[in-house]
Amino acid sequence: MNHFNLSCLTLTLMLGMSACTESINSVADNQVDTASTPKSEAIEAQRLSDIVKVLASDEFEGRAPGGPGEVKTIAYLVDQFESLGLEPGGTNGTWTHAVPLIHTQLAHDGNVSVSVGDVSQILQQGVDVAVSTVRAVEAVEIDAAPLVFVGFGANAPERGWDDYGDIDLNGKVAIFLVNDPDFSAKVDEPVAGRFGNKRMTYYGRWAYKYEEAARRGALAALVIHEDKAAGYGWSVASSAPGDQFALAGTSGPLPPLLQGWLHYDAANALFAAAGLDLVEQRRLARSDDFTAFELPHVSLNASFNVDLEKIQSQNVLARLPGSTQADETLMVSSHWDAYGQGEPDLQGRTVRPGANDDALGTAGVIELARVLKAGPPMARSVVFAVWTAEESGLLGSAAYAMNPIYPLYSTVANFTLDILQTAGPSRDVILVGEGQSDLEADLRRAAALQSRVVTPENLPENGLFFRADHFSLARQGVPVLLLMGIAGGADLLEGGRAAGDQWIADYTDNCYHQTCDAWSADWDLRGAVEDIELFHTILRDLGDSTRWPQLKSSSEFSAIRAESEMQRAMAPPN
Ligand SMILES: [Zn+2]
Structure with missing residues (x-):
């Protein structure tokens, strides 16, 4: 069934919405x-x-x-x-095209933490991370999921580039660098120009990274925030932590249960605790030899109740x-x-x-x-x-x-x-x-x-x-x-x-x-x-x-x- 073809009448019956035709008169x-x-x-x-x-x-x-x-x-x-x-340009001769949405808000008393060996550290929402969920769930529970560093996380066969190799992300947390592999490359590095130089390709966007994580069955996806590479500061990235809209009832792979930004300082500390230097890892990720790897003895826990709301919205279409x-x-x-x-x-x-x-x-x-x-x-x-x-x-x-x-x-x-x-x-x-x-x-x-x-x-x-x-x-x-x-x-x-x-x-x-x-x-x-x-x-x-x-x-x-x-x-x- 086509989820987007609910008629106005159906919606009025199903949701008790007072929208649709009668409301047209209300703004006379x-x-x-x-x-x-x-x-x-x-x-x-x-x-x-x-x-x-x-x-x-x-x-x-x-x-x-x-x-x-x-x-x-x-x-x-x-x-x-x-x-x-003009003619109506929407579904079945109407002026509109239904867009069912979900709105999720992670409860403020939930928490996310990382463990390195037996030392556990809370990642504070809005400070160390800005995470949310785009799944229609009542709760997010993640128990000791391994972390995998995927570098820039690009799988770009047309550029001869694959950051994943044989790694299995099922049930794991993927950690990404933001932007493209060549974003901060010097002109004499082999990667220079492979991803459009300064121009960001789609592989650089967080949206691509979350989609790739979903395609590979990752349980969660975190992108390490950096001001210049993201194009905006942490205050923008973390402005409404835990608050998310998404399309309801889409086909395709299930998105990660938890996704969002990891503050650079928190990432740096995490890598250091795992015996890795983030700056060096970022340099290595700029090479086409790089392959994703699991951070040794590192895992992530998360526990949030979710305030889930369903919203019926509409595009308006007219046709000449x-x-x-x-x-x-x-x-x-x-x-x-x-x-x-x-x-x-x-x-x-x-x-x-x-x-x-x-x-x-x-x-x-x-x-x-x-x-x-x-x-x-x-x-x-x-x-x-x-x-x-x-x-x-x-x-x-x-x-x-x-x-x-x-x-x-x-x-x-x-x-x-x-x-x-x-x-x-x-x-x-x-x-x-x-x-x-x-x-x-x-x-x-x-x-x-x-x-x-x-x-x-x-x-x-x-x-x-x-x-x-x-x-x-x-x-x-x-x-x-x-x-x-x-x-x-x-x-x-x-x-x-x-x-x-x-x-x-x-x-x-x-x-x-x-x-x-x-x-x-x-x-x-x-x-x-x-x-x-x-x-x-x-x-x-x-x-x-x-x-x-x-x-x-x-x-x-x-x-x-x-x-x-x-x-x-x-x-x-x-
Ligand atoms: Zn706009």
Whole structure:
């Protein structure tokens, strides 16, 4: 049975949810007067601002998945797409696609400890470790599980690299180094360049490491935290220890029972107690001779009760059908969720409205729907997908990619908007994840039409390419472009790159995921409009084309796309 196809009615009966159709009327005050929808074929800054002002209002309570803010958000989005004259693009002719989630919280009085010989040491949650569970369990109990150091934990046959050899991880705890084997390599080391140099490959992401641990049956997985290699500090890594969202009822290997970060100092002490030098072990792990090994006489215990909650959430999908190649799909995406409510800030605000992240991207998606509908019909179809639970781990988009409504082999490309800068027009647009697909050339051509240029992101080692919803599709081989306003300072017409960098610093230091990410009448959306117009140009171009953008051979996912191209060749025409 398809877990994602529960109808609205079924959910109402099963869960007593008051969501679904009747709730659409409850936000009538927020509905945009359809008679005033502009007919222009240009993205309008005022419309972007108006939409964000609604979605980021207190009434939407920070748009937490599963909460009252979700009901209002879904109703608002459906109303927007419907009033633009789009078709429902979700499951079985509805506007939505169900995303069943679990939320787990490890009890604060639980504990995790390591033993070396007969000396046992508690690892304090939030200080020495930041661990959680993505399994739908009532308790986590681990009794004297052996620890295996797997180095960077990469199994990359296309790069001639395998950190595992014959090691068996069943029932054991895998300990990983963060980032790629060549992240801190010097130019004369043999490993240099094997994993994209400074650019992080997917093998460097914790998500990959947990997946590899799951494939190998590991009971737990810990990644040793290092500020630079992780791309963020311990305070971010440990900000909500024990608190986790995950997709419910997925197929595939069972994830580790316990997973998370191990503080560098705690790892260092543990290795030292086992008679090993962590710095030396990290050096050895940078060689393709490295093979995982069990730490001698070391074991891990854990005991936590789990507060387990089931949540029913929804993606929203709308479709603009193509005229002659309707089964070929272009996707435009953003995420509707934000961080809900939290502790009061200095001004007493509790709602974290996610105005820029990602109400503004969502407004961009709605504006793209409007301008594409207002213009001449296109041969190919466009699906507008507004995902849930991005902030909980790209979960809405992942649920879709695992169970797509429109086959991924006939999905031409995905275009994702997630955070746009609000500091005015710029001479360039920032490219995230260079080296993935020839859509990068499309972006250059579209930018040139605006007399702008493309600048690669400034910190490719941070792996931003793996940290937004487009990645759920990218990893299944779909060519993608992401516009993300915090990927590198834009070269602003007023103030140049220094001003662009300053805007990012102000936003990420003060507002990102906080109460301060609020709508403002002072935003200068001219740069955001230009960025959204880039997607508009590329969508129009591909919408009337027979071209299938290709992944580059340097992409980790080119083999997957090659497979889906064979599926496309074999698919019956309709
Ligand atoms: Zn976002």
